[in-house]
Amino acid sequence: MPELPEVETVRDGLAGHVLGSTVTDVEVFRPYSVRRHEGGPVDFAARLRGRRLVAVARRGKFLWLELDEPEGAPAEALLGHLGMSGQLLVRSAPSPILDDEATRTHVRVRIGLDDGGAIDFVDQRTFGYLAVADLVPTPDGAPGGLGATVPLVPVPVAHVARDLLDPATDRDAVAAAMRRRRTVVKRALLDQTLVSGVGNIYADEALWRARLHGERPTQKLTRAKARELLDAAAEVMTEALAAGGTSFDALYVNVNGASGYFSRSLAVYGQEGEPCPRCATPVVRTRFMNRSSYSCPTCQPPPTPR
DNA sequence: CGCTCTACCTGTGTGC
């Protein structure tokens, strides 16, 4: 599933392959895949036609392509969230059909470009969506990827905190805010208004690296431990980006293909019963927040209930 | 306002 490193890989790929192109045609095959767009799918398509893609940015798992604007018009962007199974596949022209049938049947939106290519939004489980959204200012701008900064973010992203691969993120400030929360560590790590981009997989990996159990209360963390956890989350996502970031193909942005990291390098996520890489204790799976959590019961002792 | 819980969605895998 696309996590922050995969979304960054897609952002980087789009930056190299579609910037400067103009949208010629938009086909919405599944109306549900256009969401958070006032006016619905028809307006979505109409609003995109004829627009040039001038920049691409990301915050957490949100990704957007800034559109050129007529003089005096409000700034807008093509906003995308990949959900848990979304892909943005760049088709160059002429483009041989390499996809299997499963991929073809899950093309939800096709955005034709003036170079004869297209961007296909493919999404099996339909948690992802596209929209055209107004861009609004944030106090210090939004990351444009790899250290670049753009001054605006789409409205649906305005409440989302900076992520851990954003050079402007102040980890000490995030650690302090985390310790002020009245909740448990994993819940805080997954709260996008505190820090964005960490999903269930990287949360478990970061907690393991920091030797923390996810159900420890945030208020009992030391400043150093909270900071260590954030550093661990940034580290594991950076490694994943390095491992998966090279598989971008001009023809085919395969999110799953970019995730070879998952099967090789995960210490605990999905490793129930397998030995902890540090101490060989079998990894356990528990239910938390209605989903699976994986941890080492020796390295990450749960809090003692009082 | 801060925190918690659930609906949303569909293909895959498993048990009966």
Next chain:
DNA sequence: TGCACACAGGTAGAGC
């Protein structure tokens, strides 16, 4: 072979 159901999970919004 067929059916029922658990599971995957980020986000928004309802609820307390």
